Amino acid sequence: METAIVKLEGLTKKYDGKAVVDHVSLEIRPGEVFGLLGPNGAGKSTTMNMICSLVKPTAGKISLFGKDVQTDMKEAKARLGYIPQELAIHGNLKAWENVELFTSLYGIKGKELKRAIDDSLEFVGLKDQRNVFSKNFSGGMKRRLNIACAIGHHPELLIFDEPTVGIDPQSRNFILEKIKVANEQGATIIYTSHYMEEIEAICSRIAIMDNGKIIAMGTKKELTELVTAEADSTMSLEEVFLTLTGKKLRDYAEGEL
């Protein structure tokens, strides 16, 4: 087995004594599209933020590309692309200027930078809108630009934290397709969402998270087998989740929004 790109061991984060991420251990291997599924407040973003060194873990260990994050994050940062849950673009900059700014943070300059801007905008389908101020974009276009700003340095690991919140089905499908393309081009993907159909559509392996804990992990087939004995069940992830937790995912996903 290849070495894991991401390895979490007993990862825990407590806020005011309450564990919002509770002893999470998992491994993500090169070339995977790993889905992290959970309702609002499950601790998905906190987990992602700890992987990116944005939040300090209370306990546990994180390795990226085989190296301990605590001791050696600098190199890992160049190989990491992070698309935050909230939009992280300047409204008063044009699309290409946003991509230029964020790509330059990785020391890319000159011709290489120009090409990276073109490629990134082309990838998310905003090539024709490159000179439009991002404040004038629709919600879906902003989300796409948000992605373009994180891929210019050709990261090997892409972390998407709910990249499709609040956008229409067309934009969502476009983004999902593009994530598949990025994966085919060699990137390893971590994808968090509370939409089951997205996770089902693109992820090769799935972890279900609730109240800070991973309650089940595996391929969709493995997860289905956890809750039913039938060989080729047509059970949806939603039903799996419901059986595992006794709660409807949608209910509190939307109730807490």
Next chain:
Amino acid sequence: MPLILIKNNMKLMFRSKAFLLMMVIMPIIVIALLSSAFKDMMASAREIDPFTVGYRITEDSPYRTYLSELKKASAENDVTLTEYPEGEIENLIKNGTVTAFVDIQDDDYILYQSSEKKAEALITESIFDRFFYQVDANSALVKAQMEQGIIDLKLLEPDRKTATREVLEVEPMPTSTDYYGIIYIVFWSFCGMMPLAAVISSERKNAIPQRMRVSQMTKTQFYLAKFVPCFLVTFIEMGLAWTISALLFNVHWGQLPASVGIILLATMAAAAIGVFLYQLFSKVVVSVVVGFFLTWVLGFFGGSFDPYFYEDFPIMLMKASPIYYVNRTLVEFSTKGYSDYTGTCLIYLIGLIFVFGILGSMLMNRKVEE
């Protein structure tokens, strides 16, 4: 040097029209208003008919030696000084013999004015206030110099007339246009933290700080990406306001290269303080309000609202304000071509840049933890 980040942050700052208006148009308007308000006042003063001020002076008053200078200063303002050793002062004013009366004593003077002649009273007051202020300052200086042995009293005695003449060399006064034209460029340079708010608020409104922290940039680079655009944009905007106001109102600046250098340092000091304040408070509004208040206080004591040579603040407060040194240096550049305050001014500004630069980058470090 994170050049592309600096460039884009500058774009963000220049694209914020409110700040552009505030940093370029506002100083020009204020300079125009204040210098013309002063001109109007002087013009209306000139329309007043020449008038007479009576005076009386005690036998041993040290001010006696300055009488001829005082008469000259009064004559320049169409005021005739006439001595009335006898007579009830109030009657002299009431029956219209004199418009005002000054009773000069040993270490003080009393000014009698008629409440009916407000404009004349104002002019008289300003002539006397300014004159006695200068005389006192100069004699204090001579006394101090004598005590320190810089001036030899024996040498001065036989040649008293020329000696007092020299002492009387007063600081040349700037015109109101020159004064306000210079002082408000200085004041706005110290407001240099404001335009950076466009960048900081855009970053914080979005999740940009997170995205930046995931990148490979070092804390020093992040610091520079805030500090450099902050002072560069302010300096460019000030350059615009400066050029326009100097051309429109014919403001005389002295020692242009040195003045430009000092304004540049002032914008750098303001940027260093600004970046520090933005790091100190999580809310941009709080940083801006605190920053503006601080600048206002420093300006208040430094002569931004009332010419510093008319101020009667405790000298300590004035000397605590960096704006005072910058104002004084640049105004004296304009009136005399040199200033004894240049050194202090430079040390103060460079000190501010260093101290707040270090504090600001230390807070940058703190922000990474969470």
